[in-house]
Amino acid sequence: MSISAGTKSLSCYRNKSYQSCSALPGLGQLFRRISGQSSQPLDLVDSQPELLQWLQERQYDACKLKLVTQELPGQGRGLVANAAVCKGELLLAVPQQLIIFPETAAAESCLAPLLSQPQQLSDWSLLALFLAEQLYLCDRAGGSSSSAAWAPYIGVLPRNPIGTVLDWSQKDVDTLLAGSGLASTAAMIRIGAQLVWQDLQPLLTAAKQQGLCPADMFSKADIYWAIGICLSRSVRLADRGDQVVLVPFADLLNHEPSCEAYLLWEEQQQAVVLRPDRDYSPGQQVFISYGPKSSGELLLSYGFCPPAGSNPHDAARLSFSLQDSDPWLQAKQQALQRQGKASSESFALRIDGLPAELLPSLALCAAQPQSAAEVEALADELFAGRWPSIGGVSCEQLALEMLAKACKAALKGYPQQAEADRQLAAAGQAGGGFAHRRELMAAVRVRERQILSRTEFVAQQRIRQLRKGA
Ligand SMILES: C[S@@+](CC[C@H](N)C(=O)[O-])C[C@H]1O[C@@H](n2cnc3c(N)ncnc32)[C@H](O)[C@@H]1O
Incomplete structure (x- = not known):
């Protein structure tokens, strides 16, 4: 059911959901670990002593920690080991009382009287409300930051722009993401933010009418700042019902693409913990993973892009939908639904493989069986990993032809020239703002083009084999 079916060198799975196409020479080198470590030990004086003091006041003995906060070139602050750290040890355990859960946010809000059923709001809305209120208390309430219980934490959060x-701006989005599959990711993030803002509107109006908060608290700019903080710093706790939380201090950890250490909830510790995936020496920055995100996704959600070639999760997104003109549209929609799939899907192609579900989905899109009953049977076969033939042509070939065509179209769809992007990506000079984003997006497009070209090449190779009856 794939590019690699029947071709030994292309057939092993890299992980459960991706199918390998690792034949491109030299690409393994792209995945060498980028440590980002300096050989020089760093100056280990903590750069955020107020934060440490506050953690201690909240019964968290941060002094016993083997981590200090440091300014790191191009990364803002990060946490650095000040003693030898062993893989797997309990390096960090941020206790419950320091974690901002959605229910903490609801209980501590000045809008608490209106939040008797906090589940009426999403986790993000509650956290955004909390952060915007704390920001107001810190920055606007007569300059007296002490009135905000969380002031030392709010004090270390970045201000706009995050x-x-x-x-x-919408113009930047349109200009920088034109032709890239990331445009839909950006649209989803921006729509998500709008939904949070809309979600909060009735509550904010009621709160202001009832005099629960000053009229200028919870401005749109502050709520959007808070959403940006959630986007770039919140943690989803899989072991606590997927709750989204903010974890002070732990949110100073930076991301490294090949890292496999995560912030996790440990019931036994009643804390969010970090157990590192490697040893660290004193002076080395300790990393976590923000998840298997492509460089483009990291740029949109976190505002940075890892160095070229260092991110094994780099991807190019392609979207496919069933055609309205397809005579079996309804039958195919139902068949996909039965398989738990939508009739319009976006897939992330990687340089080393395809999402396992991509080719069966494309085959179902492309195939033209004789009856609705055949559509259903075909979907069952395809999603069970088999490649039946329709009209003497293997469904694998149909899927690959569609894939190759889509890659070709995507490559042609970039308004920017490939060479201009390579030069811009290599320049690495822009200091910030639009110019910086433009360079980072050029680097992202360079990688997307590599992935699309390679996928098209491998697909064409396999199509030729199939046509020869291999
Ligand atoms: C969870 S915070 C980590 C702490 C942050 N560096 C700070 O100074 O507050 C996430 C932000 O850190 C920065 N960051 C994280 N990992 C990075 C990396 N590998 N390279 C550059 N910036 C990084 C980005 O600005 C991102 O939005």
Whole structure:
């Protein structure tokens, strides 16, 4: 059911959901670990002593930690080991009382009287409300930051611009993401932010009418700042019902694409913990993973892009939908629904493989069986990993032809020239704002083009084999 079916060198799975097409010479080198480590030990004086003091006041003995906060070139602050750290040890355990859960946010809000059923709002809305209120208390309430219980935490959060796609103008989005599959990711993030803002509107109006908060608290700019903070710093706790939380101090950890250490909830510790995936020496920056995100996704959600070639999760997104003109549209929609799939899907192609579901979905799109009953049977076969033939042509070939065509169209769809992007990506000079984003997006497009070209090449190779009856 894939590019690689029947071709030994292309057939092993890299992980459960991606199918390998690792034949491109030299690409393994792209995945060498980029440590980002300096050989020189760093100056280990903590750069955020107020934060440490506050953690201690909240019964968290941060002094016993083997981590200090440091300014790191191009990364803002990060956490650096000040003693030897062993893989797997309990390096960090941020206790419950320091974590901002959605229910903490609701209980501590000045709008608490209106939040008797906090589940009426999403986790993001509650956290955004909390952050915007704390920001107001810190920055606006007569300059007296002490009135905000969380002031030392709010004090270390970046102010605008944070760097996520929420800071971009619509013109920047349209210009920088034209032709890239990331345009739909950016649209989803921006729509998500709008939904949070809309979600909060009735509550904010009621709160102001009832005099629960000053009229200038919860401005749109502050709520959007808060959403940007959630986007770039919140943690989803899989072991606590997927709750989205803010974890002070732990949110100073930076991301490294090949890292496999995550912030996790540990029931036994009643804390969000970090167990590193490697040893660290004193002076080395300790990393976590923000998830298997492509460089483009990192740019949109976090405002940075890892160095070229260092991110094994780099991807080019392609979207496919069933055609309205397809005579079996309804039958295919139903068949996909039965398989738990939508009739319009976006897939992330990687340089080393395809999402396992991509080719069966494309085959179902492309195939023209004789009856609705055949459509259903075909979907069952395809999603069970088999390649039946329709009209003497293997469904694998149909899927690959569609894939190759889509890659070709995507490559042609970029308004920017490939060479201009390569030069811009290599320049690395822009200091910030639009110029910086333009360079980073050029680097992202360079990688997207590599992935699309390679996928098209491998697909064409396999199509030739299939046509020869291999
Ligand atoms: C969870 S915060 C980490 C702490 C942050 N560096 C700070 O100074 O507050 C996420 C932000 O850190 C920065 N960041 C994280 N990993 C990075 C990396 N590998 N390279 C550059 N910036 C990074 C980005 O600005 C991102 O939005």
